[in-house]
Amino acid sequence: MKALVTTSLDPLTLELRSVPDPRPHPDEALIEVHATALNRADILLAIRRPVGSPLGLDVVGTVLSPAADGSGPPAGTRVTGLAANNAWAELAAVRTDRLAAVPDSVTDTDAATLPVAGLTALYALQKAGWLLGKHTLVTGASGGVGRMAVQLAHAGGSKVTAWVGSEARGTGLAEFGAKVVAGYEEPPTTPADILVDSVGGEVFTTGYKLLRRGGMATVFGNTVRAELRLPADWGHARPGVRIEYLFLLDEITRRDVPADLALLLALVTSGKLVAELGLLTPWTDPQPAIAALHSRSVNGKVVLSM
Amino acid sequence: MKALVTTSLDPLTLELRSVPDPRPHPDEALIEVHATALNRADILLAIRRPVGSPLGLDVVGTVLSPAADGSGPPAGTRVTGLAANNAWAELAAVRTDRLAAVPDSVTDTDAATLPVAGLTALYALQKAGWLLGKHTLVTGASGGVGRMAVQLAHAGGSKVTAWVGSEARGTGLAEFGAKVVAGYEEPPTTPADILVDSVGGEVFTTGYKLLRRGGMATVFGNTVRAELRLPADWGHARPGVRIEYLFLLDEITRRDVPADLALLLALVTSGKLVAELGLLTPWTDPQPAIAALHSRSVNGKVVLSM
Known part of the structure; x- marks a missing residue:
C-alpha cells in the first residue's frame, strides 16, 4: 500500500x-x-x-x-x-x-x-465537571482544540470567553456564543471558573489569576514553551483551585474512547x-x-x- | 469569661x-x-x-x-x-x-x-486517593502537619520520604517509617507518586519534578513565599499529574469533619x-x-x- x-x-x-x-x-x-x-x-x-x-x-x-x-x-x-x-x-x-x-x-x-481535537477539548472540560452556569475561559481559542472547547463549553451551558491572538484569529467564535477577547497584550478581566489553556507563559498566569475559588485549570499545550509561573499566593488566594495538564495519548488509557467519540459525533449531528x-x-x-x-x-x- | x-x-x-x-x-x-x-x-x-x-x-x-x-x-x-x-x-x-x-x-x-494539623494532613493525602504501595514525599516534614502526613501516609501503606531542613528537625521521623532526607540543598532523588508540600519555591519545584505520571501534588503552605515556578515541560513530561492547593478552612466546607476527626482519634487510639x-x-x-x-x-x- x-x-x-x-x-x-x-x-x-x-x-x-x-x-x-x-x-x-x-x-x-x-x-x-x-x-x-x-x-x-x-x-x-x-x-x-x-x-x-x-x-x-x-x-x-x-x-x-x-x-x-x-x-x-x-x-x-x-x-x-x-x-x-x-x-x-x-x-x-x-x-x-x-x-x-x-x-x-x-x-x-x-x-x-x-x-x-474533539476528545482533547472534551476531556479538558470534563476535568472541571459541572459546566451549567459556570464561566469558561479558553486561551488559544482559535486553534483546532480551542474552537471545539468553546463550542462544547457553550453547549454545556457555560458562559465562554475566547481569548485569541488577534481579531482575525477570532473569526467565527462569537457565533459559537463566546465573548471574544483579541490580543494577548489586552487580557480579559472577567473572573472564571474553568480555564482551558494551551498557550502557557504569561497567558496562563493571567488566566489562572482570573479563576474563582474551586476553579479548574486544564492545560493541554504550552505554545510559548515557557516555564509555569504563578504568584506566591497562587494557592491560598484561590481555595480549591486545581491545575492539571492533559496529555491526550495518556488520558485515553483511562477513558471510554468509543463512547466519547459517539458523544462528539452526536453533537455534530x-x-x-x-x-x-x-x-x-x-x-x-x-x-x-x-x-x-x-x-x-x-x-x-x-x-x-x- | x-x-x-x-x-x-x-x-x-x-x-x-x-x-x-x-x-x-x-x-x-x-x-x-x-x-x-x-x-x-x-x-x-x-x-x-x-x-x-x-x-x-x-x-x-x-x-x-x-x-x-x-x-x-x-x-x-x-x-x-x-x-x-x-x-x-x-x-x-x-x-x-x-x-x-x-x-x-x-x-x-x-x-x-x-x-x-491532622485534618490538613488527612485531606492532603486524600486528594491523592490510593496510598498502598505508592511513594509519598513530604516536604517540611518536621512541621505539625508534616509529621501527621508522614504517619498517615505510612499507616496507609505508602513508602514515605520526609524532607526536612536539618537533621535536628527530622528527629523521630524515621521511627514513623520514613526515609529522612535532611537539608534543602541536598534534594531527594527517588521518584514519588504523591507530593505533600508546604515549603514552596525551589523545594516544591524539586518535589514536583520527582513525581511519576498520574501523580498528585498537594500544597498546603508556602513557607518561603516564593512564586510557583515549574519547567516548560511541566505538564507534558508528567502525564496526568495534578496540582492542588489545600486551604483547610475552605476544604472543610465540603467535608464530613466529625467523621474525619473520628478517624484521626481512632488512629491515635x-x-x-x-x-x-x-x-x-x-x-x-x-x-x-x-x-x-x-x-x-x-x-x-x-x-x-x-
Whole structure:
C-alpha cells in the first residue's frame, strides 16, 4: 500500500511511499482510510521519530476486516478514531477501543476533525465537571482544540470567553456564543471558573489569576514553551483551585474512547458542534497543510482526504 | 469569661482579658475549653485581624450546653473540633458539624493536636486517593502537619520520604517509617507518586519534578513565599499529574469533619498516629508558644492547656 512517511525532519517533509500492508493485531480492525486530520501533535510526534516513520492519529474510513477477537464494528462500517501514528496511509490497523461508528449525517472530513481535537477539548472540560452556569475561559481559542472547547463549553451551558491572538484569529467564535477577547497584550478581566489553556507563559498566569475559588485549570499545550509561573499566593488566594495538564495519548488509557467519540459525533449531528474545516487538501500533497499549521494561518482544522 | 486577645500584631502579643460569654447559635454547642493548640494558621489569621480579636481554631473541652437544634453531642461529652477563631477562651461556641467526641483513650493535649494539623494532613493525602504501595514525599516534614502526613501516609501503606531542613528537625521521623532526607540543598532523588508540600519555591519545584505520571501534588503552605515556578515541560513530561492547593478552612466546607476527626482519634487510639507534643504551656502565658512557632525551634505540636 501507499503511505506518507517522513523524508526530512527539519523542515518536516513527507512523501508517498510504498510500504508493506499492515498486519492487524487481534484487537485491531483493518481500515480503508478515507480522510485524516493534521494536528500540532502529529508534527510534534513526527519530528521525534526517525526519518521514514509513518504518521497520523486521526483516522476516518471503512472497516475492511473486523478485529479477529470479535470486538468493534463489523466489516463495511464507516468509522472514526485514533490511530497509532499510522493513519496517513491507504490502510490502517486501529485498536477497536479507539474507534466509533460514524452516522450518515456526519461527513468523512467532519469526522476526521474529531478524535484528537474533539476528545482533547472534551476531556479538558470534563476535568472541571459541572459546566451549567459556570464561566469558561479558553486561551488559544482559535486553534483546532480551542474552537471545539468553546463550542462544547457553550453547549454545556457555560458562559465562554475566547481569548485569541488577534481579531482575525477570532473569526467565527462569537457565533459559537463566546465573548471574544483579541490580543494577548489586552487580557480579559472577567473572573472564571474553568480555564482551558494551551498557550502557557504569561497567558496562563493571567488566566489562572482570573479563576474563582474551586476553579479548574486544564492545560493541554504550552505554545510559548515557557516555564509555569504563578504568584506566591497562587494557592491560598484561590481555595480549591486545581491545575492539571492533559496529555491526550495518556488520558485515553483511562477513558471510554468509543463512547466519547459517539458523544462528539452526536453533537455534530445535532448541530451543537461544528467541525470547522480550515483547509482540505489531497493527501498526495501534504506540504501546504504542514505549512498552514506551522504558520497558524488557518482557522479550523486541516484535513487530508485520501 | 476570660479569653486571650491580641494586644499587638507586630510583634504578635496576646493577653488574657475579660470578655462577654459566648452566645451560641442554634447549631453550636457551648464548650468548656480544656486545651487548644497553636498553629501557624492561627498566627497568620491573628495578624490579619484587628487588635483585640479573639483567636484559636483547635479546641478540646466538655460540652456544657448542647446545640439548641439538637445536633451534635450531649452535655458532658468530651469533644475536639475546629472553632472559629474563638478557642483560646474559657468558653467557646462551636458548630456541631466541626466537633467529634473524644474517646477516653485520647488525652486532652493529644486531642488538641488533631483538628488543624491532622485534618490538613488527612485531606492532603486524600486528594491523592490510593496510598498502598505508592511513594509519598513530604516536604517540611518536621512541621505539625508534616509529621501527621508522614504517619498517615505510612499507616496507609505508602513508602514515605520526609524532607526536612536539618537533621535536628527530622528527629523521630524515621521511627514513623520514613526515609529522612535532611537539608534543602541536598534534594531527594527517588521518584514519588504523591507530593505533600508546604515549603514552596525551589523545594516544591524539586518535589514536583520527582513525581511519576498520574501523580498528585498537594500544597498546603508556602513557607518561603516564593512564586510557583515549574519547567516548560511541566505538564507534558508528567502525564496526568495534578496540582492542588489545600486551604483547610475552605476544604472543610465540603467535608464530613466529625467523621474525619473520628478517624484521626481512632488512629491515635490504635497507635498508628502519634500526636507529638513539642511544647505544652499554660494558656496564661502564651508568648513562649508563639516564639517557638516563629522560630521553628520545636518539633511537634504546641499546645496550650487551660
